[in-house]
Amino acid sequence: MSIDAFGLELQQLLATPSLAGQILTAVASALQSEDPFQHLTPDTLKSLLGTAAYVLSDGIPVDLATQATERAEAALPPIHDRETADAYALRVLQAARTV
Numbered sequence: 001m002s003i004d005a006f007g008l009e010l011q012q013l014l015a016t017p018s019l020a021g022q023i024l025t026a027v028a029s030a031l032q033s034e035d036p037f038q039h040l041t042p043d044t045l046k047s048l049l050g051t052a053a054y055v056l057s058d059g060i061p062v063d064l065a066t067q068a069t070e071r072a073e074a075a076l077p078p079i080h081d082r083e084t085a086d087a088y089a090l091r092v093l094q095a096a097r098t099v
Contacts, residue, residue, distance in 0.1 A: 017096065019056060019068035024075060024096035026052035028089040036086030040079050045088075049073060075099045 030048045049072065057065030075095040079088060
């Protein structure tokens with residue numbers, strides 16, 4: 001492999017979001033597309049997180065999937081009182097950039 005090819009592969013790898021970041025991005029997308037003006041509940045958020053983690057971690061080792069899901073869950077901001085799904089989704093996208 002040439003140095004240029006290695007550099008390109010390295011750039012691509014560094015530009016790819018972590019699995020935890022991908023999970024959070026999927027959660028935010030679901031929040032914005034479901035019913036964005038609905039008040040968000042912890043149960044709804046937990047369900048969306050579980051679904052996103054399940055779909056995105058299909059085919060990878062369980063330990064890695066669990067670790068990524070735990071990192072994503074830990075990065076979730078607290079839900080504000082009567083916060084809409086759309087408003088929360090914006091904060092989730094910000095959190096996705098940090099993991």
